[in-house]
Amino acid sequence: MNHEEALKEWDLTIEPQNSLFKLNLKDVWRYRDLLGLLVKRDFTSFYKQTILGPLWFFIQPLFTTITFVFVFGNLAGLSTDGLPQPLFYMTGVVMWNYFSECLTKTSTVFKDNANIFGKVYFPRLIMPLSVVTSNLVKLGVQFVMLTLLFAYFILTQNYTPQLSYFSLLIPIYLILMAAFGLGLGMIISALTTKYRDLSFLVTFGVQLFMYATPVIYPLSAAPEKYKYLISLNPMTPIIEGVRFALLGKGDFSFSALLYTTIVTILILLVGTITFNKVEKSFVDTV
Amino acid sequence: MATSIKVENLSKIYRLGEIGTGTISRDFERWFARIRGKEDPFLKIGQTNDRSKKGESDIVYSLQDINFEIEEGDAVGIIGRNGAGKSTLLKILSRVTSPTTGKINIKGRVASLLEVGTGFHPELTGRENIFLNGAILGMRKKEIQRKLDEIIDFSGVERYIDTPVKRYSSGMYVRLAFAVAAHLESEILIVDEVLAVGDAEFQKKCLGKMGEVSKGEGRTVLFVSHNMLAVKSLCAKGILLKDGKVLLNSNIDDVIQNYSLHNPLKSNVEIYEETGEYIINKIKITDNGVNGCFNIEEDLIFEIEIKFKRCLPMVNVNLFFNTTDGSTIFASCSKAEEVKFGLYKYYCTIPSSTLNDNIYSIDLMVVENSEKVTSHIKDIITIEGVEAKRTGSWLGKFPGLIRPTNYKWTNKLVS
Numbered sequence: 001m002n003h004e005e006a007l008k009e010w011d012l013t014i015e016p017q018n019s020l021f022k023l024n025l026k027d028v029w030r031y032r033d034l035l036g037l038l039v040k041r042d043f044t045s046f047y048k049q050t051i052l053g054p055l056w057f058f059i060q061p062l063f064t065t066i067t068f069v070f071v072f073g074n075l076a077g078l079s080t081d082g083l084p085q086p087l088f089y090m091t092g093v094v095m096w097n098y099f100s101e102c103l104t105k106t107s108t109v110f111k112d113n114a115n116i117f118g119k120v121y122f123p124r125l126i127m128p129l130s131v132v133t134s135n136l137v138k139l140g141v142q143f144v145m146l147t148l149l150f151a152y153f154i155l156t157q158n159y160t161p162q163l164s165y166f167s168l169l170i171p172i173y174l175i176l177m178a179a180f181g182l183g184l185g186m187i188i189s190a191l192t193t194k195y196r197d198l199s200f201l202v203t204f205g206v207q208l209f210m211y212a213t214p215v216i217y218p219l220s221a222a223p224e225k226y227k228y229l230i231s232l233n234p235m236t237p238i239i240e241g242v243r244f245a246l247l248g249k250g251d252f253s254f255s256a257l258l259y260t261t262i263v264t265i266l267i268l269l270v271g272t273i274t275f276n277k278v279e280k281s282f283v284d285t286v
Numbered sequence: 287m288a289t290s291i292k293v294e295n296l297s298k299i300y301r302l303g304e305i306g307t308g309t310i311s312r313d314f315e316r317w318f319a320r321i322r323g324k325e326d327p328f329l330k331i332g333q334t335n336d337r338s339k340k341g342e343s344d345i346v347y348s349l350q351d352i353n354f355e356i357e358e359g360d361a362v363g364i365i366g367r368n369g370a371g372k373s374t375l376l377k378i379l380s381r382v383t384s385p386t387t388g389k390i391n392i393k394g395r396v397a398s399l400l401e402v403g404t405g406f407h408p409e410l411t412g413r414e415n416i417f418l419n420g421a422i423l424g425m426r427k428k429e430i431q432r433k434l435d436e437i438i439d440f441s442g443v444e445r446y447i448d449t450p451v452k453r454y455s456s457g458m459y460v461r462l463a464f465a466v467a468a469h470l471e472s473e474i475l476i477v478d479e480v481l482a483v484g485d486a487e488f489q490k491k492c493l494g495k496m497g498e499v500s501k502g503e504g505r506t507v508l509f510v511s512h513n514m515l516a517v518k519s520l521c522a523k524g525i526l527l528k529d530g531k532v533l534l535n536s537n538i539d540d541v542i543q544n545y546s547l548h549n550p551l552k553s554n555v556e557i558y559e560e561t562g563e564y565i566i567n568k569i570k571i572t573d574n575g576v577n578g579c580f581n582i583e584e585d586l587i588f589e590i591e592i593k594f595k596r597c598l599p600m601v602n603v604n605l606f607f608n609t610t611d612g613s614t615i616f617a618s619c620s621k622a623e624e625v626k627f628g629l630y631k632y633y634c635t636i637p638s639s640t641l642n643d644n645i646y647s648i649d650l651m652v653v654e655n656s657e658k659v660t661s662h663i664k665d666i667i668t669i670e671g672v673e674a675k676r677t678g679s680w681l682g683k684f685p686g687l688i689r690p691t692n693y694k695w696t697n698k699l700v701s
Contacts, residue, residue, distance in 0.1 A: 014381060014390040034421035041418055045409040048450070119404040120422055121381035280384040283377070284300060 038130035079221040106185025124279035162248025186271035296388035361500035363517035366527035394473025403463030408452035441465035514611025551578030606649035642689035
């Protein structure tokens with residue numbers, strides 16, 4: 001038997017370190033049923049033994065919106081680009097929540113699943129992917145609530161919906177947000193296995209990050225000298241774009257979208273690679 | 287026969303002590319060495335993993351240059367004392383962690399059972415958990431669906447299958463979990479000490495299932511257990527690990543015998559087991575033999591030294607007498623009574639003509655309030671009975687795990 005034949009004979013080779021770019025995506029695909037079951041687990045376990053059950057998906061964004069309308073809209077009097085305040089804030093809140101949940105949950109994925117990861121092998125990438133998917137379903141549910149709010153404004157406040165061809169871009173924004181949260185979360189999760197400090201940073205970092213993103217204010221209302229900085233934030237074109245797609249007002253340009261896309265792909269790539277590198281030995285350090 | 291698993295020069299190092307201080311600088315050193323193409327500076331100072339000795343370096347080899355091959359269809363028992371590297375080996379084989387150096391080639395699908403019920407969610411029902419756990423272990427949904435009835439049937443918890451598993455008794459939980467694992471389809475099955483849980487009937491069922499897997503279906507099985515009887519009944523071959531190295535790779539009988547030989551015999555063991563309430567200092571045999579050998583025709587007296595840090599209302603000390611293959615023959619316990627602050631010596635006298643000329647491995651257990659086990663030190667001392675003289679002409683081995691020779695026999699002529 002020559003050397004090549006001998007190599008083919010094995011189904012699996014375990015070595016200290018795989019090459020950085022060997023991502024085992026085929027393995028991830030083989031475990032796709034697990035992804036589905038994990039998402040299902042997240043949902044069924046979420047509202048078991050609660051009275052309000054799935055209603056909890058609505059309560060959090062609803063109350064955040066009410067608070068924002070009161071604090072930022074009425075007390076601080078921040079501009080909403082002439083849009084109805086509840087619509088403006090709820091769009092921002094629902095979108096931002098999706099991103100922040102993806103980021104924070106992904107960033108603790110090693111810590112949260114240490115006992116499973118320590119006992120059984122499956123492609124670790126499944127876990128962050130399940131986080132993103134669960135939250136996507138949750139976002140879908142919250143979208144229903146947003147639609148109801150729109151219906152309310154159309155029926156009682158004579159609001160005319162501003163949908164256009166740009167509304168078709170919404171799925172792309174969602175993918176970008178998911179990918180950005182996932183990528184950033186994976187980078188942080190990989191680092192937190194060794195340096196726990198980062199996990200503290202994430203929880204309040206995300207809150208601060210929200211203020212650097214036009215969630216509670218439109219980009220157009222930002223002071224000139226900070227506008228440029230805020231535009232550098234990859235989340236800015238996404239939130240502004242979604243607002244433009246849904247409410248017809250927002251700062252949209254294809255160059256900004258392209259910028260965000262490139263940054264997101266880069267972050268996702270770096271995230272996947274670091275995650276992959278860490279997953280092999282994290283059990284020993286966590 | 288074809289090779290199923292081939293392990294070459296496998297090593298795994300662990301860093302001892304606190305992780306967190308100085309790691310960035312150390313990581314940097316490593317990285318710097320690597321980009322210069324030099325050897326990892328921390329690999330050189332590695333030492334063998336001997337817990338009892340204090341090492342100079344905080345890096346130890348959990349496994350060091352392991353080489354072996356396992357053939358298709360073999361059932362192999364992996365044996366070794368605590369800390370010999372058994373679990374690390376299984377972890378690497380199951381891809382939970384990666385080796386530091388070396389390479390493993392595997393042919394066929396691997397299903398590993400380092401724990402039963404990994405990923406069980408307490409809020410989900412038994413049925414939902416079968417699917418989740420099955421998928422975590424690598425089964426496809428269709429596969430689980432096909433085997434669902436079989437799994438439920440094997441687990442014997444049919445009545446509770448739609449109840450959240452948090453309402454299960456621990457026995458039911460384990461049954462269900464093992465049932466899922468037992469129905470995995472794979473060419474190689476790796477099992478770590480899962481039989482330590484569950485009742486005797488269930489253990490028998492597990493062993494039966496595993497025997498079926500290895501003998502009936504011809505799959506390769508790797509099995510780690512401290513229960514030598516289980517290993518012996520299941521495996522034909524064995525690998526003996528000691529301090530991270532392969533000591534012996536042979537048939538199971540040789541390996542078990544060799545394992546017993548490597549239990550160092552001692553009459554006097556200094557220990558240091560500290561809890562919040564007391565410190566166990568030593569255990570020794572007084573006035574009977576040397577180096578762990580005792581005369582079975584004389585009383586055997588154990589002396590156990592425990593220093594209590596404060597007054598405790600109810601404490602008793604237990605000694606378990608085990609065979610070398612790990613099953614307990616009997617246990618003896620002191621009366622549960624109050625202890626005061628200070629150093630205590632406990633004496634346990636095993637009368638002559640009780641033990642046989644075997645090797646006994648003894649566990650020490652301290653129980654508070656007759657219910658809370660605060661220490662259980664396994665294999666604390668290993669001793670061997672010696673028969674000094676025998677009357678009569680027969681010189682063969684006297685059968686039995688114990689040898690109570692003073693039981694009363696009488697006879698009379700009846701017709």
